[in-house]
Each structure stands twice: as C-alpha cells, then as structure tokens.
Amino acid sequence: MSGPNTDYDPVEVTPLKAEQVEAMREAALTAIAQAGSLDQLKQVRLDHAGDRSPLALANREIRALPPQARKEAGQRVGPARGAVSRALTERQAALEEEHEARILVEEAVDVTLPWDRLPVGARHPVTTLSERIADVFVAMGWEVAEGPVVEAEWLNFDALNLGPDHPARTMQDTFWMDPAENRVVLRTHTSPVQARTMLTRRPPIYVVCPGRVFRTDPYDATHSPVFHQVEGLVVDEGITMAHLKGTLDHFAASMFGDGITTRFRPSYFPFTEPSAEVDLICFVCRGVDSEECRTCRGEGWIEWGGCGVVNPRVLVACGVDPDRYTGFAFGMGIDRTLMFRHGVEDLRDVFEGDVRFTSAFGTEI
C-alpha cells in the first residue's frame, strides 16, 4: 500500500522543503526591510506576497501533498507567510509615518511670515484719469463712445475732411497695417469716433471718447508712438462756439481746480471751422507773475488741445444735415493732462509699466 506516490511530481514539492521556504521568507523579509518608499514597498508586496509570489505558489502546492506531508508543509509555509505579512504591515506603517513626517516638513507653511508685503500694484493712472474725465461728461448727460484702434483710412482721414494730400496723411505720421492696399491704419487720433458716432446715430449727439492713438513719433520725454486722447463731440440744433468754450472751461476746472479756465487761439484743423488751440491758465502760477514760472515758461498759459465748430463738410460726409444741425468738437491729450495734474516730468514713466510709478496712484479708484 505504501509505495511511492508516483502521481506526484517531485519537482513541484521542492519549494516546500524547509530550507527553500526559509529562503523565500528571508528573501521577502530582506526586500521588505530594504524598501525605501511606499512605491517600492508596493512592488515588494506584489513580488513576495502577491498571487504569483513564491510563497503563494508554495501555499497552493500544499493541497497537492499527501495528508502528512501537507501538515508539515503547512506548518512551514503558513508561519513564513504570516511573518512576511506582518513585516509588510509594519514596514507600510513605518514608511507612511516617514512620508507624513517629510510632508509636514517640506510643505510646512510659516504662518508667522508677513502676508502684507506682496506688492499688489495699482490701476494705471491713465485708466483712472480716463474714467474720471468720462465721469465729468457723463455727469452733464453725455455718453461715452468707443471706436477701434485699428481703423479704416476713410474714417481716420477722409470723413474728417483730411484730403489725400494733407500732411498728416504722409507715411511719417501714420502706422499703416499690412497690406497697405487695404487702406487700414492704427488710428492717429480719436477723431474717427466722431465720424463713427454720426454715422450710427441721429442728433442730438453728446459723446466723449477716451482712447489710445498711434503715431510714428519718437519715444522720448515728451513723445511716444502710442498715447491717449479724449475726443468730445456735440451735434445739435443751435450749437455755437460759446457752448464749446463753456464746456471746456468746466472740463478744465474739473481737472485742475476752480479758477482754471481756458483761452482759444485761432488755429486750423480740417474737421473744424473755425478751429482753435485750447490753452489752460497755468495751474502753477495762475497767470500771476508768471515770468518766474517754470511750468508755463513765463507764458501764463499752457497748451492743452484742439477744438472747433464741426466743419459742415464733415457733417455732410457723415450724413448729418448741416442746415439743421451744428456742432463742436475737441481733442485733448490724456497723458499730457496726467502729466500736468501730477507733475510727471517724463512721458516714458507713463508707458514703461514700472509698478513704483503706478503705485504712487494706488489710492485712486
């Protein structure tokens, strides 16, 4: 009865010998001890305790042994697997603890650090001043109009009675968009918004338009190829130059304080007739004893912008009946106004984006 079990494959039982099981246990415990991270331990768990690990395979083979051998093998493999499993649990806990300790150090936030030393910047003074200017006019019932900075040549020039031979149309002053035959420019002034407004709405028109304009100017303390203007346009019945003067005096006082009024000097703009340069009473010397004044260089007056009565040719080009309506228009430099108001001496400060410049205006909203 007790012949050798010839059905049993002796190659399969080899791993169940005591020294083999011990070797598997040792290999597993060494690998567990050497696992330096949770990721490594995950791999070690697969290799030494997973379904295809040597000890798991050995355990599966126990079932194929004769009863007596099965018990012995079970007593070897079971404790070995138990030891590996305990070692894994312990190492897992140790590595987790280590991981947490490291995160606590690495990701620590020093809550005692000052939180209020980050420069937050400020709105750009050109923006705040543009809004303030618009407010002056909105308070009188005007509306704010806008137009694109990339503008059709016709609106930038022709509609405003700037004929093809006008000096302002030469390549020198104007940035042309490629390809040149499309006749598209970067607007050289905010005046095309006048044309756009008249073409899209009926009088009465009372609009103000602050915006960016472009010219092929040098970049120095008083020039920049990009700068800002504010345009004003009124078209209504019975509008005269007196309305223009009153409006600009109010605008000047709103910008520079009571008593700062304007004077008109005869000038020429193709889109207005008559036209005038607008001067401000020097807000430093107020025109009194101005010989010593460095701001107005003894003039008592400071140049501020241009204005006039809307040329009937412009009204006609934009579809407004010149027999029924008249209008006035003006255009001022916003950057120039900012420089006057705040004693900015170099125009480049306005465009260079240095936060130390903007921050000085930080409290303006």
Ligand code: DAH
């Ligand atoms: N567009 C003119 C310029 O850029 C400024 C100007 C002058 C605007 C007279 C006007 C105006 O509306 O009436 O130099």
